Amino acid sequence: MPELPEVETIARGLKSSLPGIRIIDLTCHCGSALAQDAETFRSRLTGRRFTEVRRHGKYLFLMLDGGLALAVHLRMTGQLYLASSKQGRDKHVHLEFFLDNNARRLVYRDVRKFGGFLLLNGTTPREFLAAKDLGPDALQVRPEELLHACRRTRRQLKAVLLDQRVLAGLGNIYTDEVLHRAGLSPLLPAGELTAEEAGELAKTIRRVLLEAIRRKGTTLSDYRDAEQNRGGFQSFLLVYGRRGEACLRCGGSIHKIRVAGRGTYFCPHCQRAASMP
DNA sequence: CTGTTTACCTGGGGGC
């Protein structure tokens, strides 16, 4: 799942323990988690010291001395966490960084193997993000940017919010939660959004993401933070996963449909789908 | 160029 709140929670956990720590060695158990070959990784990273941890959207950047950085994306089931030296590894652990505090190691685990690491050598995170055409972080997006992106397309509103070039960080779960709280249907043609609605939408995005960060993210199954703890926001989901249940706002029934190729939960009664009356 | 579908990979759950 990891969307912005989960990645931010991991980033905060790593920020509190990684900076200043040196990589003594690393082991790769699965080539597909690395954009470069394992030997390049090992030779470039061994002996380096972590300096800083950053996040933009769903990307993590582990900054190292010597002008190096690791761009990490967890995709669907990636986990990045600190493990004690005693803790064993299962078959889904693909990468282990052995650290010079010799009590812990940094572990990358990923059941579906969609995620992974890219070594940035001389490229800054900012340049990397620009090359990917990533939009502003969802916590920083301005109402005018949101309105402009909506006005220039014929897509449905949910497709726009999921588009990482428009804003970076929203995934399937938080998009449904945001749209419900904003009273807007995922099916609404994005071009019909009013300036006022775009303003409210930007505020709702920020409010939902900050609350989810406060709860340390949403754990439906795989997600764990940097200390391997579950999140708590799953108890506060209003629509996601609630097909057939009563809408907590109007008492209507939560529907599940497919929008932009994704399972989508919403309340047709209190989420506006058509032009304003 | 825009927008939609598919592929990537593994596991879990439901139906039989």
Add this chain to the structure above:
DNA sequence: TGCCCCCAGGTAAACA
């Protein structure tokens, strides 16, 4: 218990 099918939080390549 087992087999088959469908579904899953993300992205980007392939396609129309």
